[in-house]
Amino acid sequence: MASLPQKRYYRQRAHSNPMADHCFDYPVSPDAMDWSKFYPGEENTPVEFLDVGCGYGGLLTTLSPMFPETRMLGLEIRVKVSDYVMDRIAALRTQNPTQYQNIACLRTNAMKYLPNFFKKGQLKKMFFLYPDPHFKKAKHKWRIVNQCLLAEYAYVLQECGVVYTITDVKDLHEWMVKHFTEHPLFQRIDDHDLKDDPIVEKLYSSTEEGQKVSRNQGEKFVAVFRRTSDPYLR
Numbered sequence: 001m002a003s004l005p006q007k008r009y010y011r012q013r014a015h016s017n018p019m020a021d022h023c024f025d026y027p028v029s030p031d032a033m034d035w036s037k038f039y040p041g042e043e044n045t046p047v048e049f050l051d052v053g054c055g056y057g058g059l060l061t062t063l064s065p066m067f068p069e070t071r072m073l074g075l076e077i078r079v080k081v082s083d084y085v086m087d088r089i090a091a092l093r094t095q096n097p098t099q100y101q102n103i104a105c106l107r108t109n110a111m112k113y114l115p116n117f118f119k120k121g122q123l124k125k126m127f128f129l130y131p132d133p134h135f136k137k138a139k140h141k142w143r144i145v146n147q148c149l150l151a152e153y154a155y156v157l158q159e160c161g162v163v164y165t166i167t168d169v170k171d172l173h174e175w176m177v178k179h180f181t182e183h184p185l186f187q188r189i190d191d192h193d194l195k196d197d198p199i200v201e202k203l204y205s206s207t208e209e210g211q212k213v214s215r216n217q218g219e220k221f222v223a224v225f226r227r228t229s230d231p232y233l234r
Contacts, residue, residue, distance in 0.1 A: 004095075005087040026113045033117055038104035039071060040093075047073045047118070050156075051127040052110045052144060055207055057085035059129060060103040061092065062206040066198065067102070070124075074105040082107035111144065114152050121158040125199075128165045130209035133172040145176045147183075154185040154227060161227040162189070166203045166220055168213045173221035180225045189224045200224065 027033040036043050049067070051059050054074025063072060076082040085105035092100040108117070134142045145165070153163065163186070165176050180186045194200045204210055204220055213220055 004091045005084055024108050024113065026108060026116045028116070030115075030117055030119045030122070035104075038073075038106070040101050045071050046122055047071045048122070048124040049073070049127070050075065050118070050123050050125070051129070053077070053128065053131055054085060054105060055129070055209060056081060057088055057103075057105060058207040058210075059127060059202065060085070060105070061088070061100070062202050063199065064100050064103045066202075068099075070102060072103045074103070075108055075110045076105060077107065077109050079107065111149060114156060118156040120155055121161075123156050124158060124161050126153060126157060126161070126163045127203075128163070128176070129203060129207050130167055130213075131165075131172070133167070133169040135169075135171075140175075143172070143175065145179055147179060150179060150183045150186065154183070157227040159227055159229050163225045163227070164199065164203055164222075165224070166210070166222045168209075168218045168220055170219070170221060173223060177223050180223070184231055185228055186225045187228050189226050191222075194222075194224055197224075 035047070039045070048070050049063065049072035051072065051074040054060060054076050057074055060072055060074050074085055076085060082105055089100055089103055089105065106117075128144055131144045132142070134140060140146075157163070163180070165173075165180075167173050167176070177188065181188050200222065203222060205214055210220070
């Protein structure tokens with residue numbers, strides 16, 4: 001039986017420059033994407049959950065048995081980290097033949113190629129868990145949540161789709177809240193209304209980064225947003 005990969009063989013720098021010229025394969029349009037090599041079974045089932053910057057795949061493996069009928073995809077820009085997630089999923093499928101068929105990982109740059117993979121209104125949920133804070137002001141434009149990228153997220157999310165964010169950096173949390181709430185197609189969901197969402201509690205410790213923050217007794221900041229209807233189309 002296949003054993004799970006060991007992270008020590010896949011270690012890589014924690015950060016990657018999203019503006020660098022990496023070599024990526026990507027389809028000219030979502031219709032040109034062949035998902036059959038990522039997911040066994042029915043080829044026409046679309047991806048509906050997207051974990052942007054999925055790290056070592058902790059959220060994917062946590063949500064997979066919770067939503068077995070939903071296809072989920074993790075995007076990761078770092079080579080060794082994405083290799084680890086792919087090998088981890090392959091091993092889990094071997095160990096559990098009827099499980100983990102609905103998750104996959106793809107190495108790409110979400111800041112550049114998101115519309116190449118996903119159609120308008122395709123996604124139901126997006127996740128940004130412990131994204132790179134890019135502390136220096138000059139690098140704030142590299143943050144995965146910014147004014148320009150929010151238009152793309154709104155494009156690929158269906159109306160009433162949900163975006164989950166969590167970070168241990170208060171400044172980044174406030175940055176994300178500010179940008180999402182100022183965008184006309186997103187509205188923050190009140191914390192009280194999140195109590196019935198089973199996904200929220202999984203944001204805190206399903207990832208390696210979240211577990212690290214817990215060990216260091218750090219604070220975690222959560223904000224969840226809903227994709228609203230287009231006010232100009234009413």
